[in-house]
Amino acid sequence: APGTPRSASNREAWWKSAVVYQIYVRSFADSDDDGIGDLPGIVQHLDYLQELGIDVIWLSPVYRSPQEDNGYDVSDYQDVDPLFGTLEDLDRLLDAVHRRGMRLIMDLVVNHTSDQHPWFLAARASREAATSEWYFWRDARPGTIPGAPGSEPNNWGASFGGSAWEWAPERGQYYLHLFARSQPDLNWDNPDTREAVFTMMNWWLDRGIDGFRMDVINFISKDPRLPDAPLNRDGYGDGMPYFGHGPRIRDYLAEMKRRVFDSRPGSYLTVGEMPGVTPEQAREFTHQVHGQLAMVFQYEHVNLDADGDKWTQRRMSVKDLRDTLARWQTALGDTGWNSLYWNNHDQPRVVSRYGNDTTYWRESATALATVLHLHRGTPYVFQGEEIGMTNAPFTGIDDFRDIESLDYYARAVGTHRVDAAVALDTLRRRSRDNARTPMQWSAAPGAGFTPGTAWIGINPNHSWLNVAAQRGAPGSVYEYYRALIALRHHLPVVVDGHFAAVDTGRDQIYSFRRQLDGTTLTVDANLSDLPVSVDRDDRVARDLVLANYPRRRIDPDRLEPWEVRVYAR
Numbered sequence: 001a002p003g004t005p006r007s008a009s010n011r012e013a014w015w016k017s018a019v020v021y022q023i024y025v026r027s028f029a030d031s032d033d034d035g036i037g038d039l040p041g042i043v044q045h046l047d048y049l050q051e052l053g054i055d056v057i058w059l060s061p062v063y064r065s066p067q068e069d070n071g072y073d074v075s076d077y078q079d080v081d082p083l084f085g086t087l088e089d090l091d092r093l094l095d096a097v098h099r100r101g102m103r104l105i106m107d108l109v110v111n112h113t114s115d116q117h118p119w120f121l122a123a124r125a126s127r128e129a130a131t132s133e134w135y136f137w138r139d140a141r142p143g144t145i146p147g148a149p150g151s152e153p154n155n156w157g158a159s160f161g162g163s164a165w166e167w168a169p170e171r172g173q174y175y176l177h178l179f180a181r182s183q184p185d186l187n188w189d190n191p192d193t194r195e196a197v198f199t200m201m202n203w204w205l206d207r208g209i210d211g212f213r214m215d216v217i218n219f220i221s222k223d224p225r226l227p228d229a230p231l232n233r234d235g236y237g238d239g240m241p242y243f244g245h246g247p248r249i250r251d252y253l254a255e256m257k258r259r260v261f262d263s264r265p266g267s268y269l270t271v272g273e274m275p276g277v278t279p280e281q282a283r284e285f286t287h288q289v290h291g292q293l294a295m296v297f298q299y300e301h302v303n304l305d306a307d308g309d310k311w312t313q314r315r316m317s318v319k320d321l322r323d324t325l326a327r328w329q330t331a332l333g334d335t336g337w338n339s340l341y342w343n344n345h346d347q348p349r350v351v352s353r354y355g356n357d358t359t360y361w362r363e364s365a366t367a368l369a370t371v372l373h374l375h376r377g378t379p380y381v382f383q384g385e386e387i388g389m390t391n392a393p394f395t396g397i398d399d400f401r402d403i404e405s406l407d408y409y410a411r412a413v414g415t416h417r418v419d420a421a422v423a424l425d426t427l428r429r430r431s432r433d434n435a436r437t438p439m440q441w442s443a444a445p446g447a448g449f450t451p452g453t454a455w456i457g458i459n460p461n462h463s464w465l466n467v468a469a470q471r472g473a474p475g476s477v478y479e480y481y482r483a484l485i486a487l488r489h490h491l492p493v494v495v496d497g498h499f500a501a502v503d504t505g506r507d508q509i510y511s512f513r514r515q516l517d518g519t520t521l522t523v524d525a526n527l528s529d530l531p532v533s534v535d536r537d538d539r540v541a542r543d544l545v546l547a548n549y550p551r552r553r554i555d556p557d558r559l560e561p562w563e564v565r566v567y568a569r
């Protein structure tokens with residue numbers, strides 16, 4: 001529970017009853033008018049988060065960084081980037097968070113560093129450097145011209161385009177980067193690398209933080225052969241089978257647990273971001289007895305509208321969505337633990353994507369929230385989700401800032417001769433920048449985010465879609481989120497209840513039960529734009545604990561578009 005003092009013997013899994021709020025710092029609140037959110041800006045809004053019912057804040061990376069990938073390229077793990085403030089600002093934030101009985105976790109980006117990190121600068125300069133083997137260095141393919149295209153050590157492609165190998169002339173070798181070339185992968189097979197990471201983690205925990213969200217942590221163990229892989233659409237090998245769940249992943253996470261977490265009196269929220277993780281793997285990682293992490297972020301439910309790669313759209317089917325969600329609930333069951341999320345800084349806004357951000361904006365935002373939050377697991381709210389923020393109406397390529405989006409556009413238009421308008425349309429739907437537009441605090445010109453010029457465009461719908469308009473307004477998305485979060489804090493069945501899907505025989509309805517001791521919670525949700533008839537429901541008035549349509553309009557024989565009802569008895 002929030003506010004529980006942490007004592008030496010307190011080893012309980014406090015994060016099971018918590019709701020986490022992700023702050024993408026550069027887009028949350030700007031306190032020094034430079035158009036970029038910062039740490040003091042967050043302090044000004046802690047009352048807001050407390051009122052919403054948030055227990056834990058997850059800060060996206062604020063470490064010193066060249067910001068090629070908005071901080072997911074770290075050049076100093078033990079300092080704050082001047083863009084966001086200072087270490088003292090972070091201490092002040094942490095203190096203010098703790099004084100409110102909330103907790104704070106940091107992003108841990110240790111699959112790779114920035115190419116400006118001193119570890120990498122030294123390694124690139126010389127094979128004799130102390131950190132020489134902290135990265136993956138390989139010679140050019142035999143019989144080729146070193147450094148020329150085609151001489152890369154294997155055929156893998158990088159996440160943000162091109163080969164996963166970059167030639168370093170100073171050293172006469174290639175280095176591996178699964179993401180941008182400015183994000184060289186750390187070699188976890190080297191014990192000194194692991195030691196440095198664990199030392200750094202302990203330094204942060206000593207400072208008082210309450211855990212970590214671990215960036216692509218299931219990529220840290222690579223198959224040492226680094227073999228060629230089958231080609232993807234861009235003509236590069238997809239190395240995922242060789243780094244996605246590598247041979248020593250469990251060992252490394254177990255070692256981290258021993259070296260960092262087990263030696264401490266408290267208990268910590270650890271969440272591993274794991275693209276491609278299977279339910280079976282996730283159950284093991286989060287097993288309540290022998291697991292290495294509190295929970296993981298899986299991707300299946302957010303990949304249902306993509307066909308192979310994220311740029312190829314397909315229609316999400318409600319049936320697939322509820323089957324996926326229910327499968328994860330069941331697979332992790334009562335021994336593992338799920339994280340629950342729709343949005344983060346990498347995903348387009350869920351209300352624009354799986355909901356309907358025009359006709360049923362309020363209804364779909366609240367229905368999707370209800371389904372998610374009443375699952376078994378720890379829910380994450382991404383800033384702005386609680387007011388139903390939507391995708392952005394970007395008009396030209398100059399509106400985009402994200403490295404991945406810009407790379408996609410350059411390749412699509414430049415290499416694949418895709419029509420510019422078509423490529424833009426894809427970006428408008430799929431770009432990560434949809435999540436990164438500034439938080440909409442008010443209808444003021446800078447949306448209450450900044451009096452200056454924001455680093456990325458502010459969604460013009462802030463004129464009506466904003467915190468000020470919704471706070472205290474009955475029936476708003478924000479007030480609905482508050483009620484939903486309160487339900488978790490008041491009903492133990494929401495936290496601990498066993499999950500069971502209910503088959504209604506209708507594809508657009510997602511219905512499930514949670515059960516704990518004598519209490520049953522039932523959720524019936526229509527996840528579509530069409531009304532649907534249901535078997536007559538006699539529970540209506542008596543046990544209804546939450547609904548997103550006015551109670552007087554509730555028809556026992558049908559669910560309206562995006563209507564959701566929650567019963568408890």
Ligand code: TEU
Pocket residue numbers: 069072073109159179215216275310345346404432
């Ligand atoms: O993202 C992990 C990841 O796999 C991404 O490729 C993600 O799937 C993609 O952004 C979807 O388009 C993490 C971070 O969350 C992301 O912001 C970073 O860019 C990435 O790692 C590299 O650190």
